[in-house]
Amino acid sequence: MTSSPTIGLIGSEGSYGRWLRRFFETRMGLAVLGSDPGKPGTVEPEELIARCRVLVFCAPIRHTPAIIADYVKRAGGRERGALWLDVTSIKETPVAAMLASQAEVVGLHPMTAAPKAPTLKGRAMVVCEARLDVWRGWLAGFLGALRAQCVRATPEQHDRIMALVQAMVHATHLAQGGVLGEYADRLGGLEALLPFRSASFELDTAMLSRILAMNPAIYEDIQFCNPYAGPMLGALVRQIEGLRGLVARGDDAARADFRRRFFTDAHAALGEPAIAEGNYTFERVGYLLADLAGERSVSMHLPEDQAGSLRRLLHAFERQGVSIASIHSSRTPAGEVHFRLGFDADVAAAAVSAALARIETEGIGRLLERSPELT
Numbered sequence: 597m598t599s600s601p602t603i604g605l606i607g608s609e610g611s612y613g614r615w616l617r618r619f620f621e622t623r624m625g626l627a628v629l630g631s632d633p634g635k636p637g638t639v640e641p642e643e644l645i646a647r648c649r650v651l652v653f654c655a656p657i658r659h660t661p662a663i664i665a666d667y668v669k670r671a672g673g674r675e676r677g678a679l680w681l682d683v684t685s686i687k688e689t690p691v692a693a694m695l696a697s698q699a700e701v702v703g704l705h706p707m708t709a710a711p712k713a714p715t716l717k718g719r720a721m722v723v724c725e726a727r728l729d730v731w732r733g734w735l736a737g738f739l740g741a742l743r744a745q746c747v748r749a750t751p752e753q754h755d756r757i758m759a760l761v762q763a764m765v766h767a768t769h770l771a772q773g774g775v776l777g778e779y780a781d782r783l784g785g786l787e788a789l790l791p792f793r794s795a796s797f798e799l800d801t802a803m804l805s806r807i808l809a810m811n812p813a814i815y816e817d818i819q820f821c822n823p824y825a826g827p828m829l830g831a832l833v834r835q836i837e838g839l840r841g842l843v844a845r846g847d848d849a850a851r852a853d854f855r856r857r858f859f860t861d862a863h864a865a866l867g868e869p870a871i872a873e874g875n876y877t878f879e880r881v882g883y884l885l886a887d888l889a890g891e892r893s894v895s896m897h898l899p900e901d902q903a904g905s906l907r908r909l910l911h912a913f914e915r916q917g918v919s920i921a922s923i924h925s926s927r928t929p930a931g932e933v934h935f936r937l938g939f940d941a942d943v944a945a946a947a948v949s950a951a952l953a954r955i956e957t958e959g960i961g962r963l964l965e966r967s968p969e970l971t
């Protein structure tokens with residue numbers, strides 16, 4: 597075990613591979629080698645095994661168990677004293693494949709696509725400690741640097757839970773996508789429906805759009821490679837069928853059954869505190885969506901790590917007598933941190949322009965975007 601191991605990434609040119617390379621190099625100061633078939637600048641598995649004491653498998657889900665088995669065979673015992681990790685969205689088969697080696701083994705599952713941010717701060721990550729000894733201290737440092745909210749599980753627990761947390765959520769949204777597609781001829785696509793949105797519809801279609809914008813292989817494998825996904829899909833179909841049956845009956849008894857089954861029983865099974873918390877989350881997100889829908893806004897990038905820059909920004913608006921209706925920090929599609937400030941209709945565009953000019957000349961911030969209503 598060494599405190600500064602060379603990291604070997606298997607699948608180094610994919611989305612997580614590229615994110616992990618940057619993380620290990622810049623946040624942990626470690627040397628990184630990558631292997632990815634046919635991709636220039638990467639090395640053969642043999643070289644990775646010989647030179648890296650930590651391997652991280654970040655390859656396509658369906659091929660990962662076989663890829664790991666191939667590494668076990670090639671390493672032939674040289675992996676004793678090394679640490680093997682993976683970030684696969686499924687945990688039983690990759691962890692079992694890694695345990696066939698003599699390396700120490702920890703399965704990881706970051707519950708986010710490779711983020712634009714440099715760490716996993718605020719994101720959940722499942723940690724399956726399968727065989728850990730001398731690498732325990734190093735792993736703790738690595739997890740600390742990642743800044744994720746770690747939750748421990750066995751690989752089986754993980755896969756059973758992911759059948760709900762991922763496979764079910766993706767399945768319901770993909771089904772909604774299918775239904776919306778079936779109705780699109782008559783009622784139009786998303787663009788035609790969004791002016792009629794509720795916050796729920798906006799959130800659900802955002803989820804659907806997110807899934808459709810991502811790599812379909814991930815979503816396919818989350819359904820097809822998790823042995824607990826099939827039974828979950830059966831339960832989902834039974835629930836929808838049940839609802840359809842009640843609506844088809846349509847009488848008062850069916851309505852009473854609806855209330856009991858989908859409300860009273862669900863409250864009892866899911867727990868009041870969690871339902872109250874989830875409802876509060878929804879309300880907060882609802883206000884956020886309402887703010888984001890506002891038509892008068894500016895987005896500013898502020899120099900990071902500079903104490904007082906937000907106060908100076910707000911002061912520039914105050915000096916012009918501009919009152920700010922909402923303020924949110926977020927990231928641009930390119931990943932840049934920005935503040936979005938919303939203004940009510942009675943705020944004069946000229947006053948906002950004057951504040952913005954001052955903000956730019958005094959180097960307080962940089963204007964990224966301004967809605968046409970404020971130009």
Ligand SMILES: NC(=O)C1=CN([C@@H]2O[C@H](COP(=O)(O)OP(=O)(O)OC[C@H]3O[C@@H](n4cnc5c(N)ncnc54)[C@H](O)[C@@H]3O)[C@@H](O)[C@H]2O)C=CC1
Nearest residue numbers: 606607609610611612632654655656657683684685708709
């Ligand atoms: N993208 C996401 O949202 C998340 C992905 N993950 C996991 O990360 C892993 C990688 O996912 P992505 O980076 O999104 O996929 P990706 O498709 O962007 O990257 C996979 C890479 O593996 C390479 N590869 C294929 N066969 C290989 C082999 N035999 N040896 C070495 N490399 C090989 C591919 O050429 C590709 O560059 C998956 O196991 C996935 O479950 C985990 C959490 C979220």
Ligand SMILES: O=C(O)C(=O)Cc1ccc(O)cc1
Nearest residue numbers: 684685706707708709762814
């Ligand atoms: O679809 C989701 O739930 C996401 O937020 C993105 C994602 C995809 C695959 C994962 O293994 C983890 C997260």
